[in-house]
Structures are given as structure tokens and as C-alpha cells.
Amino acid sequence: MKALVTGVSGFVGSHMAEFLLQKGVEVVGTIRNRSRMNHIEHMLRDLHLVECELRDPFSVETLVKTEKPDLIFHLAAQSFVPTSWNAPMDTINNNIAGQLHIFEAVRRFDLPSKIQIACSSEEYGHVDPHETPILESNPLRPLSPYAISKVAQDLMGYQYYKSYGLHVIRTRTFNHTGPRRGEQFVTSNFAKQIADIEKRLQPPVMSVGNLEAKRDFTDVRDVVRAYWLALEKGQPGEVYNIASGTCWSIADMLKLLLSFSDANIETRQDPARMRPSDVELLLGNYDNFHAATGWRPEIPFERTMLDLLNYWRSQSHGESGG
DSSP states (O other): OOEEEEETSSSHHHHHHHHHHHTTTTEEEEEEEOOTTTTTGGGGEEEEEEOOTTTTTHHHHHHHHHOOOOOEEOSOOOOOOHHHHSSSSHHHHHHHHHHHHHHHHHTTTTTEEEEEEEEEETBBBBBBBGGGGGGGSSBOOOOOOOHHHHHHHHHHHHHHHHHHHOOOEEEEEOEEETOOOOTSSSSHHHHHHHHHTTTTSSSSEEEOOOOOOOEEEEHHHHHHHHHHHHHHHHOOTOOEEEEOOOOEEEEHHHHHHTTOOOOOOOEEOOGGGGGGSSSBBOOOOOHHHHHHHHOOOOOOOHHHHHHHHHHHHHHHHHHHOO
């Protein structure tokens, strides 16, 4: 069996590749000429890497025609919400065009590939308290250009299934974190700041943004197992929430991280870290996915956060977790 993982050098892509290799699956991964390789260095002998610009239809067509993957895990994206405010068109173009080119190539060569597309809980956007835990049937009220791009990817997946019979599974994943998470994301940013303070690389003051937001966090290692099960047991055309079903405020997450350190650390709010509009509460219901696949999260949040902190403690200064 052969799997194509787009964005294999990224946070989720590297964990996905590890999971697939342990399953004995042949892994083809897409990279770009500016991709950082630090997440996949330990797997390079086992991976088949292909330089592919997903926004270029010819590049994608050549890749799909040559490799003919049985499984496609489409994980490549501009995935950082604040960046989407600064570069909305680039985010939308990047996230929609890449997926469209994959779908068109699979359709053109009439391949039976099963395709998982990584959608996002950000699609739900504004959620009223009585609507939680969020079901897949909840209205989509996106609140960022990134969320708009994910709604488009999501609905495109549905359209290509209905129009052309492509075996597409849409997964709306809630917040996920763990070792290798990019330092711009809140859990990783806090963990890196603590590690840097412990190493005396920054003063014992942590910059924070909105601590009131509440998020549903799942360990990335549980998430990639979910993606595998989505293609193994999920219904084509369906959309599934991938979530933990529990909620942590950013303030409580920070408190947990600080409890793992002996350093005396002050926290200070930084106005630059606040977003134009923020989703206040994201709490997912994953019953639909559990019924289809038997999946449930297995790694406790406390272990996820300790592993993340230890990841940053193990990094030499200046190394990004992008």
C-alpha cells in the first residue's frame, strides 16, 4: 500500500509519516524547496520525498500520475490563523488551489485513491454556548480568512464526491498539539517561552494574548491515528469532527505548563497577540466519528503538554518547530 502525504515535513505531516511507516505503508511525501527538514530527518531513509508545488497543476498531475497512491492524506496548508489576516488572498489561494489540483489529477487518471482532507473546527467560527459540544450539523460561521479557506476545502470535498464519486473523507479537526508544534501556535509558544526562560535565554516574563478563549485539544498522535481510521472505516462523502470532547481555557493550559517548571515566571498580556476577532469557545462532539471507526482520544492532555515542553527543552536555541 502506498500513501501520499502532502506537507510531510510539517507538524502533522511528520507524525502522519511516522504512523504510516510503523504500519508498513510506503510513504511518498511532498516538500517545497523552502521546506524545513528537521521534523523528518530521522525518517529520510524510509521516505520517498518529491518536490511539488501544489499550486501548480502540472506539478501535481505529474506526481499523482507517477505515484498512483492508494491513500492521500492532504495536510499541506497555510494553517496559522493570524497569518491569514495579514495575507488573506495567499491563504485562500494556497489552501484551495492545492486541493483542487489533487482532486483534478485523481479524477483525470481515474484513480481509486481514498483521500482525507484536513478541514478545521475554525469553520464553525461563531458558536453560541447552547450549540456546544459542536456537532457536524452546526452552522458554519467562519471568522477568519483561514476559516473561509477551510470551508471552501470542506465543501469542495463534498462536491467532488457528489459530482465525480471521488472517495473523499472530510475531517474537521479541533485544536491539536504535541511535540514539533510550530512555535507560533499558542501551546507551543508558551512551552518554548518556558524552556527559554529555564535556559536563561529570555527574562522570566511570558508574553500572552487572550487567555479567556476555550479550546478542545487533542494530541497530534491521536489525530493521525484518526486520519488513518477515517480512510479505513469512514464513509466517503462524510464529514467527521476529530476532537477530545473536553475543553481547556488558555489560562488553565498555561497554568498546567507552568506547573511542570520550577522557574519563577511572570505573565504579561501583549496587545500584539490579540486577534481582530477570536472564536471564544470550541468544544467538539466526536460521537459520529467514534460510531463509524471506534476511535477515541487516548493520550491525556497532561502528557501531551509535558511532551511538548520536553520537546522544546531538547531543542537547541533558535530551532523552530514549524
